[in-house]
Amino acid sequence: MKYQNLGKTEIKVSRISFGAWGLGGGNVWSDMSISVKETGELLDYASDLGINYIDTAPVYGIGTSEMILGKALKGRRDRFIVQTKCSLNWRNEGGEFEYVRDGYTVMKDHHASAIRKDVEDSLLRMDLDCIDSMVVHRMSSVVSPEETMNELQELIKEGKIRAVLLSNSASEDLKEYAKYGIVAGVQEKFSLLSQNQRRYFETCREYGSMFQAYGILEEGGLTGRKIVETQWPEGDVRSTRVWSKEPVRSAVLALFDELEPLCGKYGCSMANLVQAWTLKQYEDLNLLTGFRRRETMADTVKVLDLEISDDDLALITAAADKTQL
Ligand SMILES: NC(=O)c1ccc[n+]([C@@H]2O[C@H](COP(=O)([O-])OP(=O)(O)OC[C@H]3O[C@@H](n4cnc5c(N)ncnc54)[C@H](OP(=O)(O)O)[C@@H]3O)[C@@H](O)[C@H]2O)c1
Structure with missing residues (x-):
């Protein structure tokens, strides 16, 4: 395994991080449901491979991913850097409407009181004293970065969290948040088919913030024909992806026609x-990948x-240029 610093912090994280959205199961990751015991075994396997960095969020399975993870971390806590998120909640206490999922209405709230409650709820759900890394899940056009970041700095002083990241953000957000404390990194969608956030790299370099890419495999859509050709049930995240519908489905299958000879040449999956191409795009990129199985x-x-x-x-870049999402 290779390791990198979590931005300007002293925290050392594995270059490959373990995305735990899938542990939330439900309608969203409908083909598997994972027990606490299986999650514990996955965590052991991850640490055997050197993976020490786990990413979850309150909304993954509406608390389920955090709760399973918290239980599975018993006796294993010291081997992992635990990262979760704040700013989205389903408490029914106001904020801006974001989406309805699995029957819950998710609201976005960046006020200091909501951020504090998010952190305290996550600590409770995972039964932890401290969360290593807290990601502001989405950006707000209502609450100032100053208010949100000042509260996060307070939570750092109290020992409840150790580092702050931003997600689904832009360079301007990083610049604004960084006025009130260290932004250790940003967690952004970046894949062979979706490269818009490439424009963020320069600001990350300037601010010493890690770029953690998610959706690198397009939730499985870039892993090969089988996932793309499957008819996913309504509600499953994969049924909502453009690659699961025409005309993109055929374009992705045509992309595989071009890439398969390279898999043969390098003897790789x-x-x-796709992951090797992604790592080459930015020197400090952290490869956040969703896992529910040892094999993957x-x-x-x-x-x-x-x-x-x-x-x-x-060649890979040129092949993908024909199918940018
Ligand atoms: N900040 C945000 O708004 C945001 C949004 C989405 C995701 N995320 C985070 O990013 C993480 C990763 O994103 P993601 O889970 O959406 O998608 P992803 O990493 O692009 O894809 C995950 C899927 O790829 C499969 N996979 C992984 N490695 C593979 C391999 N080597 N060969 C074949 N299949 C492989 C996994 O299989 P198995 O499940 O079968 O192991 C899983 O089904 C999430 O878990 C979450 O922590 C953050």
């Missing part, structure tokens, strides 16, 4: 090819030994 975790870590030539990286 499609997921690895074991395959993913192989990417750290995979060297794709510059010519082939350019």
Whole structure:
């Protein structure tokens, strides 16, 4: 495993991080439901592979991912850097409407009192004394970054959290939040098919913030034909992705036609090819990947030994340029 600093903090995190959205199950990740025991075994396997960085959020399964993780972390806590999120809640206490999922209405609230309650609720759900890294899940056009960040700094002083990241944000947000404290990193959607956040790299360099990419495999849509050709039930995250519908579905299958010879050449999976390309896009990129199975975790870590030539990286870029989302 390779490790990097979580931005300007002293926290050392594995270059590959474990996305725990899928542990929330429900209608959203409908094909598997994972027990606490299985999660504990997954965590052991992750740490055997050197993965020490876990990402979850209150809204993943409406508390389920955090609760399962919290229970599975018993006796394992010291091996992991635990990251969760704030600013989205289903407490029915106001804020801005975000979405309805699994029968719950999720609201966005960045006021100091809501942020504090988010952190305290997550500590309770996971039964932890401290959360290593707290991500502001979405940005607000209503509450000032000053109010939100000042409260997060207070929570750091109280020992309840250790670092702050932003998500679904832009350079301007990072610049604004950074006026009130260290922004250790940003967690942003970035994939071979969705490269808009490339424009963020320069600001991350300037501010010493880690760029943690999510959705690198497009929730499985970039792992190969099987997932793309599956008819996902309504409500499942994969049924909402553009690659599950025409015309993008056919375009992604055509992309695989171009990439499969490279998988043959390097003896790697499609997921690895895409992950290797992603790691080459930014020197400090953290590869946040969703896992529910040992097999996918074991395959993913192989990417750290995979060297794709510059010519082939350019080929991958050119092939994907035809299918930008
Ligand atoms: N900040 C935000 O707004 C935001 C939004 C979305 C996600 N996230 C975070 O980012 C994490 C990752 O994103 P994601 O889970 O949406 O999507 P993803 O990482 O693009 O895809 C996850 C899917 O890819 C599969 N997979 C992983 N490695 C593989 C491999 N080597 N070969 C074949 N399949 C492989 C997983 O399989 P198995 O499940 O079968 O193991 C899972 O189904 C989430 O878990 C969450 O923590 C954050």
